[in-house]
Amino acid sequence: MERRFIVLAMLLALPTAAWAQRGGGRTQSDRRTELFDKDAQPKGPSLRARDVDDQNPLKLLIDKRKDLGLNDTQVAGLKDAESRLREQNAALFKTLDSLVHEMRPPLGSPSDEDRSRIRSARTSVAGVLGSVWANDDAAAKEAVAALDAEQQTKANALLEQRKEERQKLVQDKLRDR
Numbered sequence: 001m002e003r004r005f006i007v008l009a010m011l012l013a014l015p016t017a018a019w020a021q022r023g024g025g026r027t028q029s030d031r032r033t034e035l036f037d038k039d040a041q042p043k044g045p046s047l048r049a050r051d052v053d054d055q056n057p058l059k060l061l062i063d064k065r066k067d068l069g070l071n072d073t074q075v076a077g078l079k080d081a082e083s084r085l086r087e088q089n090a091a092l093f094k095t096l097d098s099l100v101h102e103m104r105p106p107l108g109s110p111s112d113e114d115r116s117r118i119r120s121a122r123t124s125v126a127g128v129l130g131s132v133w134a135n136d137d138a139a140a141k142e143a144v145a146a147l148d149a150e151q152q153t154k155a156n157a158l159l160e161q162r163k164e165e166r167q168k169l170v171q172d173k174l175r176d177r
Contacts, residue, residue: 044104047125047173049093052132055166057140057159058082064158068151078143085139092132099125103174122174129170 061068062078070078102121106114144155 045100045174047096047100047170049096051169051173052096052129052166053086053089053093055136055162055169056082056085057136057162058085058143060158060162061140061143061155064155068147068154068158070147070151074147077146081139081143085135088135089132092128092135096125096128096132099128100174125174133166 058078058081061070062075062082065075065078099121103118103125105118110118140159144152144159147155
């Protein structure tokens with residue numbers, strides 16, 4: 001009889017012990033306080049160099065190769081041109097990431113010096129983006145020139161659409177949040 005009582009007590013105690021080890025059903029997120037709800041990171045622009053690089057016009061042409069009817073030689077030429085363009089823009093992308101970081105406001109209320117730094121960085125970002133886009137447009141123009149007339153028409157339409165998308169994306173990501 002005693003033996004059955006010990007076995008029964010152990011069977012009842014195991015699930016209780018396992019439940020208690022997991023924190024009694026409560027997790028850290030259940031114990032949130034008012035301090036956890038406040039965002040410690042300053043808000044600011046969320047633009048990154050990869051966002052701008054993703055808008056690369058040569059990448060678009062490579063992705064749309066079937067729609068454009070590109071042959072293997074044309075695709076290989078676009079890929080070579082894309083790698084040259086990335087190398088050309090690499091330093092600009094590093095500068096862009098640094099400037100966007102400078103645009104982030106400090107915690108608390110920004111001082112006049114902070115606001116001046118942010119304005120200066122915003123102006124510099126516009127210049128860097130202008131340089132990247134000039135490089136992109138020149139590479140796209142050169143790439144489209146190597147296509148036949150029908151492919152050029154389709155490619156130019158795609159590239160115009162991409163220009164609008166990149167402008168909207170940059171404006172949205174540079175907006176303070």
